[in-house]
Amino acid sequence: MSSVIVVAPIIMASWPAITAAVTAAVGTMGFAIASEGTDHRPLVKVEEPTRAEIEVEDSEIMQESVGTRQQVVVERDGVKATFTRDARGGLKLCMEDKNHRHSKSELKQMGQELLGRVTQQYVYHKLVSELKERNMTIVDEEVAADRTVKLRIRNL
Numbered sequence: 001m002s003s004v005i006v007v008a009p010i011i012m013a014s015w016p017a018i019t020a021a022v023t024a025a026v027g028t029m030g031f032a033i034a035s036e037g038t039d040h041r042p043l044v045k046v047e048e049p050t051r052a053e054i055e056v057e058d059s060e061i062m063q064e065s066v067g068t069r070q071q072v073v074v075e076r077d078g079v080k081a082t083f084t085r086d087a088r089g090g091l092k093l094c095m096e097d098k099n100h101r102h103s104k105s106e107l108k109q110m111g112q113e114l115l116g117r118v119t120q121q122y123v124y125h126k127l128v129s130e131l132k133e134r135n136m137t138i139v140d141e142e143v144a145a146d147r148t149v150k151l152r153i154r155n156l
Helices: 015-029 104-133
Strands: 011-014 050-055 059-062 071-076 079-085 091-097 136-143 149-155
Touching: 015 071, 015 079, 015 104, 050 104, 079 104, 091 104, 104 136, 104 149
Parallel strands: 011 059
Antiparallel strands: 050 091, 071 079, 079 091, 136 149
């Protein structure tokens, strides 16, 4: 007997779980974690970067503790992606291009693709964890060209 399950993700997690998903996903897309340093603002006027903001529907990031910094910044080719927890607890992504090589719609498309990978990593990790808790094992795993993941599992 076999079944097909399609997972419609709702992201409800702690910030460390989101950070792990972001870290796992961004490497496959050529992004790298940006170094965080002190913010030195120049005294001359600098042109604002092209920016697109995306709020992730059906997401709820649990507050770890007051004052905890909940932000992950990744970069690729002058494009900076900043994942944050907004005031309502939702996941938000801000895409910025300081070189103005991409339009706002292109940045939004890049952000959607990045969020898709992060969501996929989050759901995959959550699913594998739940399978282990229920004493089930992954018998076979296949990743298609469109990055669809197919798992065959067995109940012990």
